[in-house]
Amino acid sequence: MATAFSAPKFAAQPFTTISPTSQHKPLKIPTAASPFLGSTRKLLRLSSSSQLNLRRRSSGSVFAVSDVVKEKKPTPIPSLLITKEEGLELYEDMVLGRSFEDMCAQMYYRGKMFGFVHLYNGQEAVSTGFIKLLKQQDSVVSTYRDHVHALSKGVPARAVMSELFGKTTGCCRGQGGSMHMFSSEHNLIGGFAFIGEGIPVATGAAFTSKYKREVLKEADCDHVTLAFFGDGTCNNGQFFECLNMAALWKLPIVFVVENNLWAIGMSHLRATSDPQIYKKGPAFGMPGVHVDGMDVLKVREVAKEAIARARRGEGPTLVECETYRFRGHSLADPDELRDPTEKAHYAARDPITALKKYLIENNLSGEAELKAIDKKIDELLEDAVEFADESPLPPRSQLLENVFADPKGFGIGPDGRYRCEDPKFTQGTAHV
Amino acid sequence: MAVIFQGVGAAAALASSPSNSFDSNKSVFAPRRSFSVRKGASFAVVRSDGTVNLNPKDRRAQLLISNAVATKADSAAASSSSKPGHELLLFEALLEGLEEEMERDPHVCVMGEDVGHYGGSYKVTKGLAKKFGDLRVLDTPIAENSFTGMGIGAAMTGLRPVVEGMNMGFLLLAFNQISNNCGMLHYTSGGQFTIPIVIRGPGGVGRQLGAEHSQRLESYFQSIPGIQMVACSTPYNAKGLMKAAIRSENPVILFEHVLLYNLKERIPDEDYICNLEEAEMVRPGEHVTILTYSRMRYHVMQAAKTLVNKGYDPEVIDIRSLKPFDLFTIGNSVKKTHRVLIVEECMRTGGIGASLTAAITENFNDYLDAPIMCLSSQDVPTPYAGTLEEVTVVQPAQIVTAVEQLCQ
Numbered sequence: 001m002a003t004a005f006s007a008p009k010f011a012a013q014p015f016t017t018i019s020p021t022s023q024h025k026p027l028k029i030p031t032a033a034s035p036f037l038g039s040t041r042k043l044l045r046l047s048s049s050s051q052l053n054l055r056r057r058s059s060g061s062v063f064a065v066s067d068v069v070k071e072k073k074p075t076p077i078p079s080l081l082i083t084k085e086e087g088l089e090l091y092e093d094m095v096l097g098r099s100f101e102d103m104c105a106q107m108y109y110r111g112k113m114f115g116f117v118h119l120y121n122g123q124e125a126v127s128t129g130f131i132k133l134l135k136q137q138d139s140v141v142s143t144y145r146d147h148v149h150a151l152s153k154g155v156p157a158r159a160v161m162s163e164l165f166g167k168t169t170g171c172c173r174g175q176g177g178s179m180h181m182f183s184s185e186h187n188l189i190g191g192f193a194f195i196g197e198g199i200p201v202a203t204g205a206a207f208t209s210k211y212k213r214e215v216l217k218e219a220d221c222d223h224v225t226l227a228f229f230g231d232g233t234c235n236n237g238q239f240f241e242c243l244n245m246a247a248l249w250k251l252p253i254v255f256v257v258e259n260n261l262w263a264i265g266m267s268h269l270r271a272t273s274d275p276q277i278y279k280k281g282p283a284f285g286m287p288g289v290h291v292d293g294m295d296v297l298k299v300r301e302v303a304k305e306a307i308a309r310a311r312r313g314e315g316p317t318l319v320e321c322e323t324y325r326f327r328g329h330s331l332a333d334p335d336e337l338r339d340p341t342e343k344a345h346y347a348a349r350d351p352i353t354a355l356k357k358y359l360i361e362n363n364l365s366g367e368a369e370l371k372a373i374d375k376k377i378d379e380l381l382e383d384a385v386e387f388a389d390e391s392p393l394p395p396r397s398q399l400l401e402n403v404f405a406d407p408k409g410f411g412i413g414p415d416g417r418y419r420c421e422d423p424k425f426t427q428g429t430a431h432v
Numbered sequence: 433m434a435v436i437f438q439g440v441g442a443a444a445a446l447a448s449s450p451s452n453s454f455d456s457n458k459s460v461f462a463p464r465r466s467f468s469v470r471k472g473a474s475f476a477v478v479r480s481d482g483t484v485n486l487n488p489k490d491r492r493a494q495l496l497i498s499n500a501v502a503t504k505a506d507s508a509a510a511s512s513s514s515k516p517g518h519e520l521l522l523f524e525a526l527l528e529g530l531e532e533e534m535e536r537d538p539h540v541c542v543m544g545e546d547v548g549h550y551g552g553s554y555k556v557t558k559g560l561a562k563k564f565g566d567l568r569v570l571d572t573p574i575a576e577n578s579f580t581g582m583g584i585g586a587a588m589t590g591l592r593p594v595v596e597g598m599n600m601g602f603l604l605l606a607f608n609q610i611s612n613n614c615g616m617l618h619y620t621s622g623g624q625f626t627i628p629i630v631i632r633g634p635g636g637v638g639r640q641l642g643a644e645h646s647q648r649l650e651s652y653f654q655s656i657p658g659i660q661m662v663a664c665s666t667p668y669n670a671k672g673l674m675k676a677a678i679r680s681e682n683p684v685i686l687f688e689h690v691l692l693y694n695l696k697e698r699i700p701d702e703d704y705i706c707n708l709e710e711a712e713m714v715r716p717g718e719h720v721t722i723l724t725y726s727r728m729r730y731h732v733m734q735a736a737k738t739l740v741n742k743g744y745d746p747e748v749i750d751i752r753s754l755k756p757f758d759l760f761t762i763g764n765s766v767k768k769t770h771r772v773l774i775v776e777e778c779m780r781t782g783g784i785g786a787s788l789t790a791a792i793t794e795n796f797n798d799y800l801d802a803p804i805m806c807l808s809s810q811d812v813p814t815p816y817a818g819t820l821e822e823v824t825v826v827q828p829a830q831i832v833t834a835v836e837q838l839c840q
Contacts, residue, residue: 402622
């Protein structure tokens with residue numbers, strides 16, 4: 001199974017792959033000038049021109065191969081996609097994500113956190129674009145690259161930072177770590193280390209939502225689950241098995257593929273027979289959508305439709321977000337395989353810079369206000385690090401707690417008492 | 433007034449008035465009984481005419497017997513119609529337990545291959561889909577890893593699924609989900625999510641089913657932290673363990689055996705559960721402790737008949753709880769007989785018997801007069817040919833020889 005470890009070094013030249021089947025265009029690794037592989041639509045660049053019909057469905061929108069998705073009639077629309085409040089909320093969330101991850105890198109190199117840490121820099125538009133549309137009761141399932149999903153879902157930065165420091169005030173009491181962020185309050189159902197293993201769990205959460213509505217007769221239960229995972233996962237059996245089940249039972253779930261083209265050192269093109277992941281949705285009976293994942297507004301538009309579809313009970317959607325991670329796979333990855341031109345291409349499409357430009361050009365906000373948000377986030381993170389630093393490490397007594405929800409599961413000792421009744425159990429030194 | 437159950441003989445624990453029948457018990461089970469009492473287990477109101485108040489709406493009237501393990505004089509003999517309770521086969525007992533729990537709690541649901549319209553490949557879920565609907569008794573596609581994971585996700589978000597592996601061996605495909613998610617997520621989430629899932633299915637060596645359908649997964653799963661494993665062997669404990677597993681907040685793997693589904697026994701009419709962590713005393717004795725579980729219990733009882741004729745007095749304990757071991761029942765037995773024989777269907781290497789041997793040696797070495805003997809299946813893939821299959825598993829004759837050797 002793929003786990004987080006850095007690839008061995010070897011020299012590699014980027015090469016062009018030609019798909020053997022004639023219906024596919026030859027696919028190239030994107031250079032600064034060429035469009036993203038897999039996109040058969042031109043990217044619609046957001047500009048300040050209000051004459052552009054920004055709500056037109058063709059902008060990276062639903063590929064309605066299955067007839068389940070209804071085509072929306074064009075309605076009279078405002079010229080902007082977001083209000084000022086929404087814009088600032090999106091901006092703040094993305095800046096929080098970016099700054100948090102940068103702070104993580106700093107703390108890691110200072111020896112405050114250990115192990116495998118996977119940073120989300122560059123992909124913020126996907127997390128913000130999707131998760132900011134959810135209600136508290138909706139669920140999010142992620143992978144090991146889960147810090148920013150946790151923050152977007154509402155888990156306090158203090159709790160996430162403490163968890164990374166391994167402190168008992170962390171969101172998982174220090175027992176989970178970077179790759180296992182959970183929050184029952186915010187319905188963040190992980191944080192998984194093995195890729196693909198979260199998707200069935202997400203499918204289960206969606207199943208519960210449907211069950212509550214149809215069996216338990218909680219008529220207003222329309223909770224949606226979002227499952228985030230990468231391009232590498234899309235070659236894994238669990239992905240396909242869950243696409244099948246979700247479409248079969250019309251589960252309220254959205255499968256969000258964060259296609260950043262690389263699975264550690266394995267290029268998506270070298271691993272996948274048909275790299276256009278969104279096409280795999282219709283094969284299972286759900287719409288497959290491709291969207292520019294570096295543009296938070298486009299992601300948000302697609303997300304709105306996909307989430308609304310799920311809430312209406314029409315079933316799942318597969319959304320492929322073209323995105324990129326600015327850093328290596330993890331903090332242990334030297335990141336030597338990726339072409340610098342490719343990196344520069346995506347750096348120029350930094351989602352935060354793009355949103356900032358949009359806000360200013362459309363008079364939704366000004367430099368000063370945005371700088372104030374930046375400062376606020378910096379202070380928030382300082383506070384988070386301080387809190388994490390000062391928090392206590394988990395004591396020995398925490399060792400045996402939480403292994404079982406019902407600690408009788410440790411069994412009955414030779415003296416006839418349950419092991420959990422042993423006074424040493426709460427000290428963490430009982431023999432179990 | 434005594435509560436009478438077929439096959440639950442001496443029942444010292446269950447005699448005397450209901451209000452303090454457990455506290456006044458002087459049997460070796462007393463400490464655990466009182467623990468059950470503290471945890472709020474209720475008492476059965478069984479009147480002397482054998483009728484029971486079973487009004488489902490009145491919670492206090494429908495009471496449980498939380499631990500009905502007691503001594504049995506011999507294996508379940510012929511039932512007589514004058515005794516209370518009802519007779520059924522083991523798979524029907526499982527079905528009954530499952531159905532009762534589904535009626536009791538609407539969050540209990542079933543997932544698996546062919547559990548719905550087909551009624552289960554061993555008929556354990558027969559009729560449930562008609563009664564509870566297709567969503568509550570879910571026919572899944574053939575995707576063990578994913579539907580087990582789906583069950584885990586559902587358990588984390590409020591449901592209580594019972595996932596069926598059509599054959600336990602198929603759950604090898606679900607090992608990722610069982611090990612990583614089922615066992616670990618309660619811990620890695622810092623206790624935020626519970627996973628009250630039951631994973632069950634038939635395993636063990638059948639009649640010439642071939643190597644892959646004859647696997648014993650208990651040995652593979654036993655190292656997974658955070659799960660409990662139980663093995664049922666009689667209709668009585670099948671129903672009891674099924675109900676206890678469903679009610680437990682922990683993930684429980686319930687091992688059934690392909691050859692035991694048609695065992696017949698008379699079980700009580702009233703609600704009862706069997707404690708998940710306790711072993712079952714099948715036959716008390718003085719000379720040797722024989723620890724076993726699942727199908728091997730019957731081979732052992734068969735050997736016991738021969739042994740009794742030869743003048744031996746074996747104490748037979750069905751350990752039932754494969755993880756964790758009930759070291760109290762086992763320990764008391766070892767302290768009495770000083771000789772241990774383990775008879776299991778697991779492979780020799782890394783099986784339940786191997787762990788049990790280690791646990792007994794660690795805890796009760798001073799009480800042993802002889803090294804522990806462990807009879808397990810041969811470390812071979814189960815052959816198709818009947819003659820070969822027969823010699824891969826432990827047969828009663830080997831058990832008799834082993835006891836004779838131990839008791840020299």
